[in-house]
């Protein structure tokens with residue numbers, strides 16, 4: 001299949017950036033990133049600078065790949081990362097627009113690569129259970145109801161890709177943050193620090209320059225792991241509860 | 251060079267406990283003055299960095315990823331072993347130890363493996379406490395499944411995303427230490443050289459990948475946890491960025507590379523589909539709990555399937571060869587990986603491969619779906635359910651167990667594995683070889699430690715499923731925090747190491763020169779094209795089966811390829827900017843040297859053991875034939891461009907009798 005690519009090229013964060021047009025010959029068994037590999041080999045053969053994009057596992061789990069394809073983070077397929085997207089989702093002759101994840105809190109590094117270290121700092125602010133190595137009791141000491149463990153797991157599958165932020169008109173990180181808050185908060189091991197965690201992670205989220213949530217819901221639609229909006233609702237409830245409680249104690 | 255494994259005295263089961271009890275300690279006030287560099291923040295590195303920081307050391311941690319959460323460990327699917335015996339099926343520390351020694355084809359150290367089995371139990375406790383959402387039974391207790399090469403159920407799992415959940419646990423523990431300032435985290439930094447001062451490892455040269463700037467980092471000791479080197483084969487199940495550079499740079503500074511030829515070829519991966527292929531995708535071994543492996547008995551059927559006239563479903567039961575069940579009745583589909591991979595190769599060599607390339611066998615879930623469907627119908631009180639109901643119910647059970655794997659398969663191949671048997675083929679997956687380390691996980695270079703897949707320590711010639719996660723976390727959480735004290739307790743009077751020392755300057759200059767040389771070649775071929783060619787040579791001559799003639803030829807070809815690389819590679823851009831092509835070039839340059847040493851090692855080892863199968867050495871039934879009299883040693887290689895130098899560590903078995911491995 002012959003494709004027309006419109007790829008966002010930007011040398012660095014200080015540079016303005018613009019779309020460049022390329023033609024590439026692909027086949028439907030290729031993954032989207034393999035199609036970009038082909039493009040890059042073409043560019044290198046012409047001694048031009050290849051398109052920088054982030055990727056590593058190429059199987060939908062590391063969260064590295066991050067591009068907006070025809071206006072949608074991770075492209076047209078529901079529940080699929082860019083690296084898992086295959087060219088059979090496109091037609092011969094298609095024009096495909098490829099852009100970086102855009103958000104105030106995700107500055108562009110180069111071309112399609114952005115800086116998502118804000119996510120790390122949100123986790124550092126409280127996305128953990130405070131237990132040192134060697135302090136644990138036996139793994140079976142606290143039984144956890146199967147469905148509850150399953151619910152915590154569903155939230156824990158977030159891959160930290162940032163598509164939720166890119167999809168949100170406000171650039172909010174609510175889905176990402178609430179997924180971690182839910183994962184840990186539902187489990188007995190994480191409950192102890194729950195209120196403190198909610199408050200500090202929300203604060204970190206704001207400080208990183210992520211926007212406010214206005215319940216658009218695009219985040220969950222574009223999330224490759226289909227993280228549910230319920231997490232956001234739960235976090236909002238818990239945030240209000242925790243704020244009230246902490247006001248009382250102050 | 252005399253290699254001292256530093257295995258403690260005493261009976262096997264007491265060694266670790268006694269040793270730990272008598273070990274030199276570093277007092278808390280001294281820990282605060284001691285700096286440790288940890289390179290790599292996958293399972294092994296993140297768990298080590300977090301734990302060392304909890305103990306009070308000053309830790310600097312490095313990863314080339316943009317976040318520690320993206321390390322290759324994130325992709326592990328199937329599970330993690332632990333000798334908890336929660337299933338009451340006869341498991342014990344000794345059994346896990348024994349299975350691992352036997353699975354490794356008697357080429358690993360007894361003492362290390364026993365310690366691993368002991369630590370396995372604490373790992374599960376630790377991870378549960380961190381909030382890792384392991385699979386659970388209806389009663390709320392932890393669930394288990396079986397993996398290849400064992401007859402008990404000791405594998406803990408989090409659906410098909412065990413590595414992800416374990417890594418996030420370690421990443422969160424690390425994040426907590428970053429927040430307290432005990433760990434200084436350097437994301438997007440790649441170690442390009444090791445710095446030695448007075449014969450000890452005292453720092454690294456790292457390239458800031460965003461700016462291209464070379465940085466000097468000094469510490470009292472250096473811990474490498476930089477993962478495996480399977481990508482020397484270009485196509486593997488490893489993440490695209492996995493590489494050998496950190497370890498290889500250490501080898502160039504005098505560390506030894508042990509057993510580099512021991513490569514694990516995983517039997518169940520999605521087959522190669524074309525020349526553009528960039529990586530291979532694993533279908534977790536856990537699938538062999540329920541999937542049955544087969545090829546057609548008749549060539550007519552094979553041809554009909556290849557030409558699309560028939561599917562697997564059209565072949566009647568009596569015309570299928572469930573070759574693993576036939577050849578290995580005791581273990582059936584759950585034989586260890588090396589055995590399963592070679593059997594798949596044999597079936598395909600006989601011409602019975604079931605896709606166009608002839609390089610695929612079936613992994614079939616129809617029987618499991620039917621079995622689970624019937625059981626589920628029974629549980630729900632449905633008497634005489636029809637076939638449709640059974641299939642629907644059975645598919646739901648299979649989906650709950652392996653949903654994400656099935657989905658992944660369908661996304662890649664476009665075929666529905668609930669309806670058609672999967673097609674799978676072996677692929678490079680894991681490297682048992684790695685830097686030589688002693689019982690303390692210290693290399694032969696004083697002050698240089700190595701953890702996780704990057705070392706050679708515990709899996710002998712073949713790793714059992716679900717044991718890499720166990721080893722990485724055992725090393726990081728429960729071994730290095732103790733054993734590092736053996737070195738550091740002698741360093742408490744050593745002042746802060748200065749990165750202005752001439753050794754740092756020299757190492758930085760050497761790195762700068764190497765990087766600039768790569769940029770300035772300005773040849774005509776891409777880095778990728780060299781990597782692909784290297785991979786083909788490795789797979790052809792040092793892959794699933796090897797022979798002396800091929801290994802000699804392969805070695806020569808790699809040497810020529812290396813020369814061509816340094817003459818004609820084209821690296822676009824400059825050294826002082828974000829430049830992913832340059833990063834790749836540095837890695838491929840090191841793979842080109844490693845590949846040669848792998849060939850040399852495979853040629854030296856005139857026997858077949860585990861993942862290393864030499865065609866000349868096999869039994870009458872075609873099984874691997876070890877040579878215990880001559881090869882019960884660890885081959886540790888010192889770099890030398892003309893001819894790498896072999897150092898042997900003899901393996902002593904005091905507790906286990908060496909037997910021919912049989913899974914029949």
Ligand SMILES: Cc1cc2nc3c(=O)[nH]c(=O)nc-3n(C[C@H](O)[C@H](O)[C@H](O)COP(=O)(O)OP(=O)(O)OC[C@H]3O[C@@H](n4cnc5c(N)ncnc54)[C@H](O)[C@@H]3O)c2cc1C
Nearest residue numbers: 290291292293294323326328329441477702703716718719
């Ligand atoms: C698809 C797949 C599935 C698997 N499933 C299982 C399973 O179910 N059970 C099991 O037990 N094992 C499994 N394994 C094996 C297991 O995942 C790995 O062996 C293990 O995770 C390796 O962990 P590690 O910490 O040693 O290295 P890695 O996770 O590879 O981490 C390496 C780290 O080093 C860093 N690094 C490397 N070089 C440098 C450098 N020069 N400078 C700076 N940083 C550097 C990287 O950025 C990264 O942080 C699987 C492997 C694969 C490929």
Ligand code: SF4
Nearest residue numbers: 158159161162164223
């Ligand atoms: S919530 Fe979804 S979209 Fe957002 S980071 Fe996690 S996986 Fe990505």
Ligand code: FES
Nearest residue numbers: 056058063065083
């Ligand atoms: S490359 Fe890892 S999720 Fe896409």
